[in-house]
Amino acid sequence: xxxxxxxxxxxxxxxxxxxxxxxxxxxxxxxxxxxxxxxxxxxxxxxxxxxxxxxxxxxxxxxxxxxxxxxxxxxxxxxxxxxxxxxxxxxxxxxxxxxxxxxxxxxxxxxxxxxxxxxxxxxxxxxxxxxxxxxxxxxxxxxxxxxxxxxxxxxxxxxxxxxxxxxxxxxxxxxxxxxxxxxxxxxxxxxxxxxxxxxxxxxxxxxxxxxxxxxxxxxxxxxxxxxxxxxxxxxxxxxxxxxxxxxxxxxxxxxxxxxxxxxxxxxxxxxxxxxxxxxxxxxxxxxxxxxxxxxxxxxxxxxxxxxxxxxxxxxxxxxxxxxxxxxxxxxxxxxxxxxxxxxxxxxxxxxxxxxxxxxxxxxxxxxxxxxxxxxxxxxxxxxxxxxxxxxxxxxxxxxxxxxxxxxxxxxxxxxxxxxxxxxxxxxxxxxxxxxxxxxxxxxxxxxxxxxxxxxxxxxxxxxxxxxxxxxxxxxxxxxxxxxxxxxxxxxxxxxxxxxxxx
Amino acid sequence: xxxxxxxxxxxxxxxxxxxxxxxxxxxxxxxxxxxxxxxxxxxxxxxxxxxxxxxxxxxxxxxxxxxxxxxxxxxxxxxxxxxxxxxxxxxxxxxxxxxxxxxxxxxxxxxxxxxxxxxxxxxxxxxxxxxxxxxxxxxxxxxxxxxxxxxxxxxxxxxxxxxxxxxxxxxxxxxxxxxxxxxxxxxxxxxxxxxxxxxxxxxxxxxxxxxxxxxxxxxxxxxxxxxxxxxxxxxxxxxxxxxxxxxxxxxxxxxxxxxxxxxxxxxxxxxxxxxxxxxxxxxxxxxxxxxxxxxxxxxxxxxxxxxxxxxxxxxxxxxxxxxxxxxx
Numbered sequence: 001x002x003x004x005x006x007x008x009x010x011x012x013x014x015x016x017x018x019x020x021x022x023x024x025x026x027x028x029x030x031x032x033x034x035x036x037x038x039x040x041x042x043x044x045x046x047x048x049x050x051x052x053x054x055x056x057x058x059x060x061x062x063x064x065x066x067x068x069x070x071x072x073x074x075x076x077x078x079x080x081x082x083x084x085x086x087x088x089x090x091x092x093x094x095x096x097x098x099x100x101x102x103x104x105x106x107x108x109x110x111x112x113x114x115x116x117x118x119x120x121x122x123x124x125x126x127x128x129x130x131x132x133x134x135x136x137x138x139x140x141x142x143x144x145x146x147x148x149x150x151x152x153x154x155x156x157x158x159x160x161x162x163x164x165x166x167x168x169x170x171x172x173x174x175x176x177x178x179x180x181x182x183x184x185x186x187x188x189x190x191x192x193x194x195x196x197x198x199x200x201x202x203x204x205x206x207x208x209x210x211x212x213x214x215x216x217x218x219x220x221x222x223x224x225x226x227x228x229x230x231x232x233x234x235x236x237x238x239x240x241x242x243x244x245x246x247x248x249x250x251x252x253x254x255x256x257x258x259x260x261x262x263x264x265x266x267x268x269x270x271x272x273x274x275x276x277x278x279x280x281x282x283x284x285x286x287x288x289x290x291x292x293x294x295x296x297x298x299x300x301x302x303x304x305x306x307x308x309x310x311x312x313x314x315x316x317x318x319x320x321x322x323x324x325x326x327x328x329x330x331x332x333x334x335x336x337x338x339x340x341x342x343x344x345x346x347x348x349x350x351x352x353x354x355x356x357x358x359x360x361x362x363x364x365x366x367x368x369x370x371x372x373x374x375x376x377x378x379x380x381x382x383x384x385x386x387x388x389x390x391x392x393x394x395x396x397x398x399x400x401x402x403x404x405x406x407x408x409x410x411x412x413x414x415x416x417x418x419x420x421x422x423x424x425x426x427x428x429x430x431x432x433x434x435x436x437x438x439x440x441x442x443x444x445x446x447x448x449x450x451x452x453x454x455x456x457x458x459x460x461x462x463x464x465x466x467x468x469x470x471x472x473x474x475x476x477x478x479x480x481x482x483x484x485x486x487x488x489x490x491x492x493x494x495x496x497x498x499x500x501x502x
Numbered sequence: 503x504x505x506x507x508x509x510x511x512x513x514x515x516x517x518x519x520x521x522x523x524x525x526x527x528x529x530x531x532x533x534x535x536x537x538x539x540x541x542x543x544x545x546x547x548x549x550x551x552x553x554x555x556x557x558x559x560x561x562x563x564x565x566x567x568x569x570x571x572x573x574x575x576x577x578x579x580x581x582x583x584x585x586x587x588x589x590x591x592x593x594x595x596x597x598x599x600x601x602x603x604x605x606x607x608x609x610x611x612x613x614x615x616x617x618x619x620x621x622x623x624x625x626x627x628x629x630x631x632x633x634x635x636x637x638x639x640x641x642x643x644x645x646x647x648x649x650x651x652x653x654x655x656x657x658x659x660x661x662x663x664x665x666x667x668x669x670x671x672x673x674x675x676x677x678x679x680x681x682x683x684x685x686x687x688x689x690x691x692x693x694x695x696x697x698x699x700x701x702x703x704x705x706x707x708x709x710x711x712x713x714x715x716x717x718x719x720x721x722x723x724x725x726x727x728x729x730x731x732x733x734x735x736x737x738x739x740x741x742x743x744x745x746x747x748x749x750x751x752x753x754x755x756x757x758x759x760x761x762x763x764x765x766x767x768x769x770x771x772x773x774x775x776x777x778x779x780x781x782x783x784x785x786x787x788x789x790x791x792x793x794x795x796x797x798x799x800x801x802x803x804x805x806x807x808x809x810x811x812x813x814x815x816x817x818x819x820x821x822x823x824x825x826x827x828x829x830x
Contacts, residue, residue: 046551046573053791139699140699140703141703143700143705144700144705184666186666186690186691186692189610189666189668189830198576198580198581198584199576201577201580202575202576202577267696321699322718322719323699324695333695343718344721407545407573407574408573408574409574409576452689452690455661455689456661456689456706
């Protein structure tokens with residue numbers, strides 16, 4: 001069957017009334033829970049999973065998939081409006097997106113995020129349709145040394161994320177690495193930094209830290225400043241992006257899509273890293289990187305496209321290899337198994353209607369999302385005008401509920417409060433939480449893959465340079481490091497020279 | 503007058519006593535009167551959680567009260583264990599216990615929050631699952647004997663993937679190592695999914711994998727299966743011998759799940775729950791749904807579960823000892 005036959009079949013399946021309805025339900029629900037902080041697609045999908053048993057597999061999967069990528073659309077809304085990452089992949093959007101909101105440009109930020117996500121989703125779905133099996137081979141080619149080198153690249157970008165003191169951001173990364181080591185060591189089963197608390201045995205949760213540091217801390221810090229509380233009620237500005245915005249954004253959207261599509265295929269690396277990498281790339285490529293952190297639209301367009309593209313392509317290893325890239329994907333896999341569908345390279349031929357129906361409905365879902373979200377921009381912006389004394393408590397309550405629903409335990413809520421205090425301290429010390437989160441996410445994966453690679457090579461470190469992909473990544477990491485250090489060396493040298501001459 | 507009063511009082515007392523006895527009887531007969539919490543030690547969506555929901559739903563119909571699944575993942579199952587051990591022994595809190603947390607953890611860790619045999623009362627056995635020994639096709643062996651020979655020819659060269667310390671993937675491999683006297687290096691991953699990916703990519707060569715994660719790959723040739731680890735051959739792979747048939751008597755690695763209640767739960771309540779579970783497992787649609795997740799129904803009553811727990815604790819202690827793994 002040619003690709004057109006397959007797509008035609010897909011359209012036939014996806015456009016039936018039932019499947020369309022469930023697509024709509026899925027993306028709407030997904031957007032809604034993406035907006036609510038803490039409540040992520042994982043919890044929602046798990047709650048709705050039993051209901052899908054009564055539906056046909058295709059309808060059920062379409063709905064679940066809709067929830068999944070719909071959540072990344074919704075996550076950007078809270079990130080931009082209230083500086084609260086609704087999902088791990090929206091942390092980076094907080095940086096420039098919220099800065100734009102402060103300048104009264106929340107509307108363009110939201111709109112560009114929606115449009116960028118739509119473009120990325122469309123392209124990524126096309127990639128999924130055309131290249132799923134060969135790309136699955138890519139996922140297999142990434143072994144432990146390659147993952148380590150990739151994480152190293154990611155870690156160096158963490159330092160570049162900050163626009164303040166380099167030393168402070170490095171310190172934050174190290175703190176993140178430390179927090180990431182809490183839990184059980186995979187090789188020996190030893191508990192690390194758990195202090196006898198059973199809930200810490202599986203490590204700290206990203207959502208708990210992010211909500212504590214971004215949400216609670218920010219709210220506390222804001223409540224301190226009495227004067228500038230009125231910042232949002234001033235003119236909100238136009239709701240739609242200007243021509244200038246569109247012109248500035250199209251290239252970051254393209255680059256973000258490319259980065260996200262690639263990263264999503266690697267199980268485990270996924271959506272969080274893709275948005276971070278896209279942000280760094282944009283900052284590097286921009287003519288005046290000083291704008292970043294203060295409301296540069298590229299800092300919203302790139303990462304949002306990246307995380308949506310990654311959300312779509314993360315279906316590739318799940319469907320074709322049966323290897324879930326994240327907890328949510330594992331749920332999808334579970335759903336497939338319960339329907340009696342064995343994921344694997346043969347799923348495209350054994351269940352073509354399911355596969356192609358899912359692919360086409362992803363495109364339809366993206367379309368529905370952009371149609372849904374663009375008009376909603378006006379409503380969201382109105383929400384910003386809610387008086388603080390009503391807005392802030394609601395956010396705190398939502399965060400607490402979100403933290404509790406992660407594992408049905410109050411320990412997570414307490415931890416979130418602890419991180420709220422820590423985050424407040426960091427705000428006072430003018431340290432940024434974003435590098436900490438990146439260190440937290442990357443550190444454990446780096447360590448795990450480093451030790452695993454050394455075990456595999458029986459202690460020979462050359463494994464990292466003898467595997468070609470790993471070597472390529474290490475070279476990129478070195479180049480990145482050089483790019484980071486050289487400008488500051490040059491600055492110091494210029495200073496020294498000018499002091500010498502005077 | 504007084505005698506009449508006494509008679510009236512006496513009749514009243516007798517009536518009261520009879521009502522009380524009836525009430526007590528109907529209290530147990532009336533169990534459950536409110537929803538029952540089923541604590542599942544896994545995050546929602548996995549095979550275990552699916553089984554809990556499927557069986558729970560079927561039981562709700564027969565018991566007349568909802569069985570509500572509460573997911574309390576973490577700490578290798580200890581959080582759920584503790585929650586149930588501390589709950590009131592009235593039958594309204596049940597644990598979906600699984601073999602690793604109940605029978606392997608006691609030998610892996612020096613301090614355990616719950617003494618499985620003292621603090622919990624078995625209710626019913628639900629499902630069991632066996633594992634399959636797979637290798638990457640590049641290893642070029644097709645029986646267990648050939649694998650052992652290859653491992654002996656190149657000691658320390660083969661890697662096996664495990665899902666972490668104490669998982670059946672780890673235990674199976676350690677059993678093979680000590681019984682066949684071969685040397686393979688453990689490469690630990692976080693769970694069966696990444697473990698099977700690594701064998702497919704030939705990063706590791708050997709794996710005792712679960713059926714759901716390996717069956718599709720065996721069927722399309724990315725992995726080569728050598729033997730199954732249960733007491734009987736698997737209907738999905740009927741040509742594959744068991745480990746016992748391959749020359750290792752007593753080599754059985756299975757994982758199972760069952761319901762447990764806090765110790766001290768009244769026997770009639772346990773019996774009622776157990777009967778409801780058994781009835782649910784006998785239903786055709788429940789059977790089909792469970793088997794779709796790659797697990798086999800193994801219905802057993804409280805006594806059977808109790809003896810299985812006792813047996814397995816001793817067995818895994820021996821395996822871990824032989825492998826030189828000390829509790830920490």
